[in-house]
Structure formats: C-alpha cells, structure tokens
Amino acid sequence: MVKGLGQYVVRRVAHAIVVILGVILITFIVSHVIPGNPAALWVGAHPTAQQIQAAKETLGLDKPLPVQFYIYITNLLRGDLGVSIRTHNPVLSDVAVGLAATLELIIVAFIMAVTAGILLGVYSAAHRDRVPDHFGRVVAIFGVSMAPFWLAMILQLVFSQALGLFPLGGRLTTSVSIIYPVRPITGFNLIDSLIEGNFIAFTDTLWHIFLPALALAAYPFGLTVRMIRTMMIEVLQENYTRSALAWGLPSRMILFKYALRNAVSSTVIALGMSFAYALTGAFLDEIIFVWPGLGTYTALSILALDYPAIMGTVIVVAIFYVTINLLVDIFQAFLDPRVTL
Amino acid sequence: MPTNPSEVLLSVEDLVVHFHTLDGVVYALNGVGFDIRKGEVLGLVGETGCGKTATALAVLRLLPENAEVISGHAVFEGRDLLTKSTHEIASIRGRKISMIFQDPASSLNPLFRIGTQLIDVLKEYYPNYHEAELIKIAQEKLSIAELPDPESVMRMFPHELSGGMQQRVIMAVALSSSPSLIIADEPTTALDVTIQAQLLALLKKLKEALGLSVLLITHNLGLVRELCDRVAIMYAGSIVEIADVQRIFQNPLHPYTRGLLSSVVSGRLRGQTLQHIPGMVPSLINPPSGCRFNPRCPYVIPVCKDKRPELTEVEPGHLVACYNIPKEAWWRT
Amino acid sequence: MIEQQATAGPLRQQRFRDIRIILRLMVRNPLSLAGLVIIVIFVLVAIAGPYLAPFPREAEGAPDLMHQLLPPSFQYLFGTDELGRDIFSRIIFGTRISLATSAAVVASAIALGMPLGAVAGYYGERLGAIIMRITDMFLAFPPLLLALAVAATLGGSMLNAVLALIVTWWPWYTRLAYSQALATRNLPYVEAARAIGVGDPVIVARHILPATLAPILIQATLDLGSAIIAVASLSFLGLGAQPPTPDWGLMINTGKTYFLQHWWYATFPGLAILTLVVGFNLLGDAIREAIDPKLSRRRLI
Numbered sequence: 009m010v011k012g013l014g015q016y017v018v019r020r021v022a023h024a025i026v027v028i029l030g031v032i033l034i035t036f037i038v039s040h041v042i043p044g045n046p047a048a049l050w051v052g053a054h055p056t057a058q059q060i061q062a063a064k065e066t067l068g069l070d071k072p073l074p075v076q077f078y079i080y081i082t083n084l085l086r087g088d089l090g091v092s093i094r095t096h097n098p099v100l101s102d103v104a105v106g107l108a109a110t111l112e113l114i115i116v117a118f119i120m121a122v123t124a125g126i127l128l129g130v131y132s133a134a135h136r137d138r139v140p141d142h143f144g145r146v147v148a149i150f151g152v153s154m155a156p157f158w159l160a161m162i163l164q165l166v167f168s169q170a171l172g173l174f175p176l177g178g179r180l181t182t183s184v185s186i187i188y189p190v191r192p193i194t195g196f197n198l199i200d201s202l203i204e205g206n207f208i209a210f211t212d213t214l215w216h217i218f219l220p221a222l223a224l225a226a227y228p229f230g231l232t233v234r235m236i237r238t239m240m241i242e243v244l245q246e247n248y249t250r251s252a253l254a255w256g257l258p259s260r261m262i263l264f265k266y267a268l269r270n271a272v273s274s275t276v277i278a279l280g281m282s283f284a285y286a287l288t289g290a291f292l293d294e295i296i297f298v299w300p301g302l303g304t305y306t307a308l309s310i311l312a313l314d315y316p317a318i319m320g321t322v323i324v325v326a327i328f329y330v331t332i333n334l335l336v337d338i339f340q341a342f343l344d345p346r347v348t349l
Numbered sequence: 350m351p352t353n354p355s356e357v358l359l360s361v362e363d364l365v366v367h368f369h370t371l372d373g374v375v376y377a378l379n380g381v382g383f384d385i386r387k388g389e390v391l392g393l394v395g396e397t398g399c400g401k402t403a404t405a406l407a408v409l410r411l412l413p414e415n416a417e418v419i420s421g422h423a424v425f426e427g428r429d430l431l432t433k434s435t436h437e438i439a440s441i442r443g444r445k446i447s448m449i450f451q452d453p454a455s456s457l458n459p460l461f462r463i464g465t466q467l468i469d470v471l472k473e474y475y476p477n478y479h480e481a482e483l484i485k486i487a488q489e490k491l492s493i494a495e496l497p498d499p500e501s502v503m504r505m506f507p508h509e510l511s512g513g514m515q516q517r518v519i520m521a522v523a524l525s526s527s528p529s530l531i532i533a534d535e536p537t538t539a540l541d542v543t544i545q546a547q548l549l550a551l552l553k554k555l556k557e558a559l560g561l562s563v564l565l566i567t568h569n570l571g572l573v574r575e576l577c578d579r580v581a582i583m584y585a586g587s588i589v590e591i592a593d594v595q596r597i598f599q600n601p602l603h604p605y606t607r608g609l610l611s612s613v614v615s616g617r618l619r620g621q622t623l624q625h626i627p628g629m630v631p632s633l634i635n636p637p638s639g640c641r642f643n644p645r646c647p648y649v650i651p652v653c654k655d656k657r658p659e660l661t662e663v664e665p666g667h668l669v670a671c672y673n674i675p676k677e678a679w680w681r682t
Numbered sequence: 683m684i685e686q687q688a689t690a691g692p693l694r695q696q697r698f699r700d701i702r703i704i705l706r707l708m709v710r711n712p713l714s715l716a717g718l719v720i721i722v723i724f725v726l727v728a729i730a731g732p733y734l735a736p737f738p739r740e741a742e743g744a745p746d747l748m749h750q751l752l753p754p755s756f757q758y759l760f761g762t763d764e765l766g767r768d769i770f771s772r773i774i775f776g777t778r779i780s781l782a783t784s785a786a787v788v789a790s791a792i793a794l795g796m797p798l799g800a801v802a803g804y805y806g807e808r809l810g811a812i813i814m815r816i817t818d819m820f821l822a823f824p825p826l827l828l829a830l831a832v833a834a835t836l837g838g839s840m841l842n843a844v845l846a847l848i849v850t851w852w853p854w855y856t857r858l859a860y861s862q863a864l865a866t867r868n869l870p871y872v873e874a875a876r877a878i879g880v881g882d883p884v885i886v887a888r889h890i891l892p893a894t895l896a897p898i899l900i901q902a903t904l905d906l907g908s909a910i911i912a913v914a915s916l917s918f919l920g921l922g923a924q925p926p927t928p929d930w931g932l933m934i935n936t937g938k939t940y941f942l943q944h945w946w947y948a949t950f951p952g953l954a955i956l957t958l959v960v961g962f963n964l965l966g967d968a969i970r971e972a973i974d975p976k977l978s979r980r981r982l983i
Contacts, residue, residue: 030819038831153959155911158952169942247455255470256443288826310834322831329824
C-alpha cells in the first residue's frame with residue numbers, strides 16, 4: 009500500500025513539473041509577446057531614444073525571442089526574477105517579503121473558513137431539507153456571492169469606523185511595532201511573536217488580522233459548507249452507511265468518524281482550488297486593509313505598469329499554487345487509498 | 350397463526366408502507382404478515398420489486414426518508430419494533446437482529462481498514478473490553494467466517510479483497526454479537542456461483558452452530574430448497590402463501606406460486622413449451638384493487654377484485670391468501 | 683437516415699422526461715424560484731434602463747457639481763458620488779454592463795472550451811493528451827491571476843478585461859467537456875453509431891456535444907455569477923472599466939477613497955453585485971440538485 013502511494017507521488021510530482029514549465033512559458037508569452045514598451049517605462053518620465061536603447065540592452069529586450077526565453081528560464085532557475093521597474097529591487101526579494109504576509113492572512117482565513125464550514129455543512133446535511141438546512145444553504149450562498157473586496161469594505165466600515173472595535177488596517181499598531189518589535193524569523197508575525205514570547209505583539213497581530221481574515225474567509229466558508237453538505241448527503245445514502253447503521257453503530261460516530269472522512273476526501277481537492285481563490289481574494293482584501301502583502305505590491309505594480317514585478321509575482325504565485333495542489337492531491341491519496349490505483 | 354407462541358422470534362403483522370416519490374405514491378407493502386420461529390430459516394421469495402427488501406428494512410427501521418409506515422407491527426421479544434425509539438432500535442440492530450445486504454463491495458466503507466470497522470463494531474457490543482482483547486475477538490470472528498489469515502485481512506482495505514471474502518467479512522461482523530435473527534437480503538446474488546455455494550454452506554453451518562434464525566430474502570428457488578425450513582411467497586406487496594419447503598414444492602396452492610414454480614426451467618422439461626405467467630407485474634403506484642394478482646390470475650372470481658384475501662390456514666402449517674384455490678392437483682414431471 | 687432515428691430516439695425521450703422532472707423539482711424549491719425572480723428583475727432593469735433611471739445623463743457620466751456626495755434621500759435614492767451623479771441611476775445603467783460582460787465571458791469560454799474538450803475526449807490518445815496538457819497548464823493559474831496579468835499587459839479597458847477573462851475561463855469548460863466526452867464515447871449507442879458507419883465529426887456533433895451540455899449549463903449558470911465578481915474585481919484594480927463608465931466594480935473602486943466618510947458610495951454597488959450573484963447561485967444550485975440523480979430522496983440518519 010505504501011508502495012502505491014510512493015509511485016503516485018512520483019507521478020504527480022513529474023506532472024507538476026511539466027505544468028510549472030508550461031506556466032512559465034505562458035507567463036513569458038503574455039509578458040513579452042503582447043504590445044507595450046517596458047523599456048521606456050524603465051527609464052521613467054520623458055525618455056530619450058538613447059536612454060530607451062540603453063534600457064533595452066540592459067533588460068535584454070533587443071535579443072530575439074527564443075534567446076530571451078532561454079535567458080528568462082536560466083535566470084529563474086537561479087532565482088532571478090528580474091528587477092522591479094518601480095522599486096528597483098530584485099523582484100524575488102520584493103515578492104518574498106510580501107508572500108509571507110499574504111500567506112499568514114490566507115492561512116488564518118482558511119482555518120476560520122474550514123472549521124466553521126465543516127460544522128455548518130455537517131449540520132446542514134444531517135437535517136436535510138428542514139429549516140436548519142435551508143438556513144445553512146442560504147448562509148453558504150451569501151458567502152460565495154460577495155465580492156471579497158466589498159465585504160472587506162463593509163466590515164471595515166461597520167466594525168472599524170462605526171464601532172471602533174478593530175483597527176482600520178495595517179499589520180501591527182505603529183506603537184507596538186516600535187516598542188515590542190517582532191523579529192522576522194519565518195515572516196509570519198503570529199509565529200514569530202510566539203517564538204519570542206512577545207504576547208503583546210501576538211495579540212496585536214491577532215487584532216489586526218481578524219477583520220481582513222474574516223472578509224477573506226467568506227468565500228471558502230461558503231464553498232466548504234456547500235461541498236461538505238453535498239458530499240455528506242451522498243455519503244449518507246451509500247450502502248456502507250446503511251451497513252454501519254444495520255450494525256448498530258451510533259449516529260454520531262457514523263457522521264463524524266466515517267461519513268465525514270468520506271466526504272472530506274472528496275472535498276479536499278475543491279478546498280485546494282478555493283485556496284487559489286483565496287490567493288486572488290487576498291490581493292483585493294489587502295488593498296482595503298492596507299495589509300503589506302503581495303496584494304498591495306501587485307496593485308501598486310499594476311498602477312506603475314511594472315511588468316517584471318507583475319510577471320514575477322504571477323510566476324511565484326502560480327508555482328505556489330501548483331505546489332499546494334500537489335500537496336492536496338497527495339494528502340487526498342493518503343486519505344483515500346483508492347486514488348493510487 | 351403460530352402453533353406455539355413461545356417459539357416465535359419475530360412476528361410481522363399487517364405491515365403497510367408507502368413511498369412518496371416524484372412519480373406519485375408507491376403502495377409498496379400492502380399488509381405483510383409472517384412469523385419467524387426460533388432456529389428456523391424462513392425464505393422470503395418473490396420477484397424483484399415485490400417488496401421483500403422493503404419489508405426487511407421496515408423491521409429494522411432502515412427505510413429511506415420518503416417511506417411512510419402507515420400501520421402494522423413487528424413484534425420481537427415481546428415488543429413492537431415499529432414503535433420503539435431510535436435509541437432503542439439502535440441497541441437491537443446488529444446485536445439482536447443483524448442484516449447483511451446484497452452487494453458486499455459497497456457495504457464496507459472503502460476508506461477504512463477491515464480491522465478498524467470490525468473493532469468499532471465490537472466496541473459497541475463489548476464495551477468493557479480492552480483494545481487488545483477486541484483485536485483477538487475480531488480475529489476469532491474472521492476465522493469463524495472461514496477467512497484465511499485473519500491478521501492480514503484486518504490490515505487490508507475492502508477493495509483489496511475479493512467479493513466472496515468481502516461477504517465473509519460482512520457475515521463475520523453481522524454475527525459477532527451472536528444475534529438471534531439474521532436477515533440476509535440476497536446475500537449471494539452479486540457473486541459467482543461457486544462462491545455462492547461456499548457462502549451458503551457457511552451460513553448453514555453457522556446457523557446450526559449458533560442456533561440462529563435466518564430470514565433469507567431471495568428470488569432463487571433453488572436456494573430456497575437447499576437452505577430453508579419454511580417459505581413465504583410474496584407478490585406485489587403482500588404475502589400470498591406460507592408453507593414448509595417440501596409442502597410448497599409438492600403442493601403449491603396459490604395461483605401465483607403455481608405459476609412461479611412451473612416457470613422454472615428444468616432439463617426434464619426439454620422439448621416442451623416454456624411456461625410463464627401472462628401479463629406483467631403491476632405498477633405499485635396504481636395497483637389493482639383487491640387481490641393484486643387478479644388481472645393475471647386464471648382462477649379469478651368477482652370477489653377477488655373487491656377485497657384483498659387474508660392468509661388462512663388451509664392445512665396444518667400451510668397458509669394461503671386466495672378466495673379460489675385451484676382444486677386440481679399440482680402435477681410435477 | 684435510419685441511424686439518426688435509431689440513436690436519437692431514446693435519447694430525445696430521455697431528455698424530455700428529465701426536463702419535466704427538473705422543472706417540477708425547481709418549481710417546488712422556493713430558493714430556486716427566488717433566484718429566478720432576482721435574475722428576471724435585473725434583466726428587465728437592464729433592458730428598461732434608460733427609462734427607469736431618474737438621472738440618465740448623469741448615469742452616463744454627466745457631472746452635477748451642485749450635489750456632490752449627498753447621502754441617500756428621496757430624490758437620490760442611493761446618494762450621489764463625488765461628481766454629484768445619482769448613484770441609483772448609475773447602478774441601473776451598470777446592470778447592463780455587468781450582465782453583458784459576464785454573459786460574453788461565459789459564452790465565449792464555452793464556445794472555445796466545449797468543442798475543444800469534446801474533441802479531446804472523443805479522439806483521446808495523442809490529440810486528447812496534448813489538448814489536456816495545455817488545458818492543465820492554464821488551469822494551473824489561480825483564476826484571477828492570469829486574467830490580471832493579461833489585462834495588465836493589454837491595458838485597462840472593459841474589452842481587455844473581458845478578453846483576459848475569456849483566456850482564463852475556457853480551460854474549465856474544456857475539462858468538463860473532456861470528462862463528459864470520455865464517459866460518453868464508450869456508451870452503447872455511440873458504438874452502435876460507429877458500427878453503422880456514421881462519420882466521426884457527425885458523432886461528435888450529434889452525440890458527444892449534446893451529452894456534455896448538461897453539466898456545462900449548470901456550470902455556466904453558476905459561472906455567470908462568478909464572472910460578474912471577476913469583472914468587478916478587475917475593474918476594482920483599475921484593469922477593467924474606465925471612468926466615466928457606470929460599472930459596479932469601478933464605482934466601488936472610486937468609492938473606496940470616500941466611503942469611510944460617505945458610507946453609501948460603495949455599499950450600494952456592492953449590494954447590487956451581491957443580489958445578482960446570489961440570484962445566479964440560487965438558480966444554479968437548484969438546477970444542480972435537481973439534475974443530480976445521486977441526490978435522490980433517500981436518507982437514513
């Protein structure tokens with residue numbers, strides 16, 4: 009059985025590598041083949057023809073396309089994603105800094121969404137077509153139908169501006185970041201502050217992360233409720249559930265130990281995809297809450313037409329996404345051994 | 350009806366069940382009644398769709414949500430199963446009355462090992478035992494079901510076993526609490542003929558060793574002859590005849606039973622026209638009034654269309670639900 | 683001729699029966715009715731826009747600097763924006779844009795993706811594998827991200843946003859059509875058609891494509907809602923509609939500078955998005971539950 013899992017992992021990793029190569033190719037095509045004049049932008053305002061030519065040479069834009077692609081790939085392998093036109097920093101370092109902040113937000117949002125989603129989904133499925141189920145379904149639909157940036161704005165309006173319960177934005181209160189600074193070990197403030205026993209910064213971070221995470225959690229929450237509900241309903245109709253009942257196993261065990269696992273194993277892939285949604289949702293969310301992550305970085309890059317930055321971000325995020333999906337697939341294979349056949 | 354009340358394990362009386370579907374109300378069970386005595390194998394025979402499985406599910410309260418039990422009783426150990434609370438029923442299921450189903454592959458949870466599922470069940474039946482003891486008991490049960498190498502089987506997932514082995518596992522689970530009654534719903538229909546024979550021999554052996562009663566649901570008359578002590582014939586939602594196995598083959602009285610038995614193909618009948626019962630099984634959404642067999646019955650009389658006939662004892666131990674039992678003797682070549 | 687009848691007959695009957703059952707289930711479900719009502723209302727608003735809006739010229743962009751940033755009142759139902767324009771009227775005009783763009787995205791994605799997937803699934807082996815590999819690569823991008831990149835390079839405009847979204851969306855339909863085609867191509871009636879000698883293109887057109895239709899239609903209903911949010915998101919980032927277009931996403935974007943002091947600015951366009959998307963989701967959910975044979979009425983716990 010373990011052997012089956014091992015072979016499956018190897019196959020999936022090989023597949024993922026091919027996909028990543030494709031992602032890079034597509035990104036390259038999008039960024040280099042489509043009209044625009046990045047060289048002029050690199051120079052800045054009022055470029056002269058000479059400056060543009062010099063910029064072209066620096067950026068390597070005067071070479072033929074296949075050569076550019078070759079350079080691009082080799083650079084990538086060395087970790088060089090180019091230099092940002094806006095910040096003039098290497099894109100990789102810009103992205104690394106932003107990625108941790110964004111990931112922290114997404115992970116917190118996901119934990120909130122999945123826990124609440126599973127509970128409501130199971131509850132809904134167990135009371136199918138009765139009032140609790142209708143309630144659950146409507147809540148789920150609302151979760152999935154809200155534009156995440158709009159929800160962020162409403163939450164900010166109500167809970168920060170009007171009620172003053174939560175901060176308007178940022179990751180840490182300025183005073184806290186000066187008096188009780190967090191040393192960036194992992195880049196995740198929540199973890200880093202705990203490592204150092206810095207409870208003040210920890211609670212401050214939690215206080216800051218709550219609203220943005222909540223806004224971000226709405227979509228995956230709704231998705232989870234729907235998927236768990238559907239899968240649980242299907243599972244509860246299966247013959248093996250009937251057998252379990254016929255053997256006299258208690259309902260709670262059947263629901264939470266057996267049926268849920270059957271349901272979750274099918275849901276895991278969908279959750280992986282909703283992680284992707286969360287990535288893009290996070291981008292929009294960060295803009296509202298002035299969260300110093302990849303989203304804000306990308307938004308500013310777009311405004312400045314900073315193509316290397318945009319493309320670099322896209323590649324990193326895409327690779328990340330492929331990796332997450334790979335891990336999700338492997339996890340599902342671990343949960344459901346039939347997948348490896 | 351029974352000769353000695355203390356011998357009766359389960360007594361089903363006048364069970365009426367409707368199913369609410371998108372196409373209308375299905376009048377599935379139309380007053381089903383029979384007894385199962387201690388230590389006997391009762392065969393419940395009928396065509397697909399006549400309500401055999403529904404009857405079994407009704408007894409254990411496993412009917413789907415759109416089913417409605419209109420009336421009836423299922424008396425087991427002095428109490429009516431149909432009126433008990435969900436909690437009480439859960440303590441009977443698996444422990445006193447067990448059920449095994451038709452398709453073993455889909456009856457085991459594919460994500461959990463055999464051992465896990467078996468031990469979870471044993472934990473319910475033997476709540477005060479340690480895990481180590483339960484593992485031993487589990488292996489014992491598996492070897493009683495004639496599974497080779499129970500230790501490895503425990504570690505396997507259901508899809509790693511063959512159909513025959515899966516059904517043995519299910520039998521092991523079903524019998525692990527020494528129930529007094531086991532309901533077997535077409536337990537071998539989904540399996541090869543050779544496996545069928547093995548499993549049924551096993552069932553017979555276990556029944557004798559443990560003194561179980563068995564309600565064997567099947568459409569296979571050959572099986573009935575092999576295994577059953579008594580037979581109940583079911584048609585379109587009601588029992589039409591009950592008798593000892595020999596008696597029913599020697600002297601079937603209900604027109605449907607006669608039709609059923611004469612349509613069995615046999616080498617001895619070579620060269621003769623294949624017999625069949627004319628017409629089709631009626632729709633249970635719009636069933637015929639009175640006796641549901643009346644449109645196809647060669648012995649139909651006017652009263653058949655008015656009121657459903659009750660099961661009456663025509664000779665000792667032989668009950669028939671018919672107003673116009675054929676007078677001519679039943680011939681067999 | 684004969685083969686057409688032989689293979690089309692049972693399928694047509696089946697579909698007819700299914701449609702009746704589906705409609706019956708949907709009428710019984712209050713949620714699906716609610717969804718349908720919402721969608722119909724919005725469609726009517728989109729059509730009758732210019733006649734419904736109290737300030738049609740403002741909706742198109744004409745400023746009214748005497749009435750800037752007014753809170754909701756009887757005259758200005760949803761208040762006014764920083765150029766004094768009636769937000770209610772702008773939202774009404776924006777309905778047209780939202781419905782049109784999302785329909786364009788979804789329809790084009792289907793038009794591109796469905797035939798591609800059907801062909802990939804039917805022909806299988808090399809051609810199918812190549813198509814699906816390319817599809818996988820596109821699917822590897824988090825949805826909005828690719829659209830973002832494409833729209834950013836093309837430049838900010840509604841047309842470019844729609845194009846960018848089509849590029850991102852087609853692979854989902856290819857994959858759906860592919861798995862349906864795979865399932866269908868080995869069905870007895872398709873084999874029978876092949877055996878009679880019906881040519882491949884005809885088989886794909888007559889048998890494979892219609893079989894892929896059902897799941898695609900369900901997905902399309904739900905996707906219409908997602909597309910509305912996607913277009914709004916791109917506009918929010920400045921990559922979609924440009925001022926003075928009364929696009930909902932753009933209004934929220936402009937609104938974010940003002941809304942903390944003037945709550946009505948971003949709230950109402952967002953509510954419009956929410957309501958319309960909820961409508962599509964309710965409907966799509968109801969259709970999906972009605973079609974899925976596994977969600978039949980059998981429940982034991």
